[in-house]
Each structure stands twice: as C-alpha cells, then as structure tokens.
Amino acid sequence: MTEDSSARGPSDRQQPRKRIIVRRNGPYEPDPGIPIVDHLGVPIAAEAPVRLCRCGQSQTKPFCDDSHIARGFTDARDPRRVPDKLDVYAGQQAYVFDNRGTCAHSGLCTDRLNSVFHLGEEPFVAPSGARFDDLINAVRRCPSGALGIGPARDANLTDVDRPPQIEVSKDGPYRITGQVELVDEDGAPIAQNAGASQEHVSLCRCGSSLNKPFCSGMHWSVAFHDPVPDPLREPTLFEWAGGYPALLDMTRIFYSRYVPEDPLLSPLFAEMSPDHPERVAAWLSEVFGGPRFYTERYGGYRRMVSQHIGKEIRPEQRALWATYMVQSADDAGLPSDPEFRAAFVAYIEWGSRIALENSGTGARPPPNMPVPRWWWVCNATPAARPSATAGDAPAANEVSVALPDPCETVQFEQHIRPLFRPMDRNSMLFAFDLWKEEDVAKHSRRILARLEAGTMPCDGAWPAERIALFARWTSALNAPT
Secondary structure, eight states: OOOOOSSOOGGGSOOOOOEEEEOTTSOEEEOTTOOEEETTSOBOOOOSSOOBOOSSOOTTTTBOOSHHHHHTOOOOOOTTSOOOOEEEEEOSSOEEEEETTTOOOOOHHHHHOTTTBOTTOSSSBOGGGSOHHHHHHHHHHOTTSOEEEETTTOHHHHOOOOOOEEEEOTTSOEEEESSOEEEOTTSOBOOOOTTOOSSEEEEOOSSOOTBTTBOOSHHHHTTOOOOOOOTTSOOOHHHHHTHHHHHHHHHHHIIIIITTTOTTTGGGGTTOOTTHHHHHHHHHHHHTTOOOHHHHHHOHHHHHHHTTTTOOOOHHHHHHHHHHHHHHHHHTTOOOOHHHHHHHHHHHHHHHHHHHHHTSTTOOOOTTOOOOOOOOGGGOOGGGSOOSSTTSSOOGGGSOOOOOOTTSOOOIIIIIGGGSOHHHHHHHTTTOOTTOHHHHHHTHHHHHHHHHHTOSSTTSOOOHHHHHHHHHHHHHHHSOO
16 A cells, blocks of 8 residues: 655666667667567567567567568658647646647547547647646646647646656557657657657557658558457456556556545655655556566565555555545546456455555564465456447357368368357356367267357357357267267
8 A cells, every 4th residue: 555665766767868760761770778668568578789660561560570671661751641730728727738740649638538638529628627637647648749738838747757668559659758869860850740748759650650750540540450469368457457557547646636635545645755656556567467567676575565564554544545546447447347347446455454454553464475466356357258238249140260161071170169259268168168179079969059049159149050060060079980
C-alpha cells in the first residue's frame, strides 16, 4: 500500500540527450542506450547497431531486415495529410492546445475523458468539461504530442520528466518518450508541427502514414498487425491488464485523484516519494506475472514489507485504499471482464489485508518471503467462457475450415482440430483437450452426440456440414479393421 524511498528510481535520474536518426527512405537508427520495450513495458533485447523497421514489411519486426529496399519504400509526406494547424480551446481552468495534423488517433483522450474530447464533433475540445488534474492527465497521456495545456503551452504541465525510451505499441507506432531528438542523416532536426511536444512523439512503423516520419493513424486503415501470439499460451494477468503502462496509468490516477482529497488516506501517504506510483505499478506488474520490475528496481519483498512496518494502518484506511484502487482501474480502462476483475479484486483485498497485518504494533512479518505471484481465480480465464455480449466472440460458422473431398481420408490435424476454436478448447480443458487427437478420439461419441444436439459448442450449434465431417471421422475411428 505504501512505499517510501530515500533512493531514487530510474525515472528520477537525469539522462543525457539521445537521438534517433531517421534514414532517408529507410529505418530509424536510435542511439545506443535507449531502452526498447514492447507494449507491456517489457524490454526487447537488441544488438547494436539497432535499426527499427518503418516500412511495415519486415519479417523481423520491430527490427529492419531491408524489406524497405525491395518494397521501394518512400518517406515522402502525403499531400492528403491533415494540415498543420494549432487550435486553441479556452476553458475556465486552462487553455487546451491541439494540432489534428500531429494526432496519431490512439483514442486515449476520447476514450478516457469524453466529457472534454468529443470524437467527430465540433468543438473537438471542451476544456471546462473536467477537473484541472484530469485535463493534465489526459494531455500527458497523448502519445503523439498533439495536445498541450496552460495559458500558453506549458511544458511543465504538458510533459513528464522521464528517461528516454522507445515503446513498440501493439499493432501501432513507436512511442518515443524522454526528450529524444529526431534528426536526419545529416544531423539536422526533423521539423515538427506547431505545438508538438519535444518530450514525446509517435513515429510511424506501418509504412503508410500520411505525415512521415510521424504516425497519422493510418495503421488502423491498412490493418497493420504484429504477429499473433500463440493461442495455446495462457496470458498472465499482467499481459491481460495491458502491462506496466496500464498499471502505471491506474496508480497515477489513484495517487493524484483519490489520495489527496481523502482525509483518511492523505496522511498515510503524506511523505511518499515522487515516484511512488511507479513503484506500486512495478510491484503489481511483478505480482501479476510480469517481469521482476519491483525486485530489480527497488529491492523485492523485503523492501516492500519494510515500508509497512509501524504504519499502523487502520481497517477503514485499508478499505478505502481497496475501493479507490478498484475505481482507479475503471478510470484507467483496465479490462472489465469478470475473470480479470475477480483475480484483480482478490489480490487487492488479499494484499491490502496483509499490509494491514504487517503494519500493526508488534508485527514481525517474515522478511525473506518471495514476491507473491497471482493468477486467474480457479483458472477461470476470459478465453474459457463465451461472452454473452453480441459480437465479442466469433461465431462457430466463422471459423475457416478446409473440408476434405468425399473420397479423401479425414485427418485430425488437418480437418478436425481446426473445427475447435481456442475458446472451445479452453472451456473443456477441465475434462479433456479438444486439440489432442487421443483425447478427442476417446470421447468422440459423446462429443458427436452433443454436436448433433446443438449443445456443443455452448454459444451456438455447428453448421450441418461440419457435424457431418466430425461424424465421418468418428465412424472411421470405430470402423472394424
């Protein structure tokens, strides 16, 4: 719950100014020492010199494999791009600055603060529609640097002081943070639109931006995608939540919005370190199955326990902490599916009660316990249950299956296994594995009976031709030899 520090975290150290060279009709070449992370905040190993793909065609994404040469990639800006125009919106508390020509269309502003940012409406921004701190948080979350805030654009309000980093966003642009300078091959600065942030920017990596090298949101239009993860692999809570960036968004909301205004909680955190939200996000990342962020950066379980000893947290403070943390998860847009929230709330309740116990007078918590690793409640994962919400999951008849010719022998791997979606498999793993031929063969008659009755899969009956295909395979299994 609390974590004070005399030591400074990584975000507090002054970093030398780094550069990214934007090669003409070629890749991005970042200076050595700029960390590269995926959309979860997990470091991506890279050998120097690093060359990052921006044509969108590399087979070794995010790294360049010279596909831009074969493709004939050009980095010329498209005349159809949105004009470079800085709009200013006056509000009671502040002016909000916006340049649609810089926007990468991440949707973070309209999704998280739609009382201010109105998608498809004019005026786009209504600054008086939210509290000042919520305005600041929304502007700072803008990954393209299109938004600003202040009487005049104030970098101290608009930007966050953080070390250089390159985030490879999911199916989207490179999100650059930390005062990284963009230069061309001759070392000349890359021109940016009016009002653009000098601290954070989004760079195109799909190859189709109208505003190269900056992202214009075209990755949505061209359906740019990273390789699809292995469907057999069960995601961790850390991955499902959205990783460290999502958890950090949540903890920043918690400690900036709810703690200062609550008379019971504010005294408890009066002496917390400036990077306290980062520390709690690192702890939750590690607990939820992510990398050992807290242990490597701050010291592990012993360090966390030491921050609660003698605090004498009261039950009503613990209850408020848990309530506001769950509310902050809603505010930050963390997944709301029942499976994730069951696991999330279970940890918030368990962890805060342990903190309460450890903080009492005379408490002597064991110092060498490992950092807890939380998991899905009773192995109830989102993929194990079809959603009742229309459109959430593909219907059974949307699965692409190759039907064999009438005289062709039905093969399990080629014809039968593809009939069962990951959702179907996960929902039956408590009994048997629908992707293992031995299991399906053993239970084939019972499976066929349920298919014919329309009770399997549970979200809708199969088309007749697929039931007939499974029946044909079952008959061949049981035919006399």
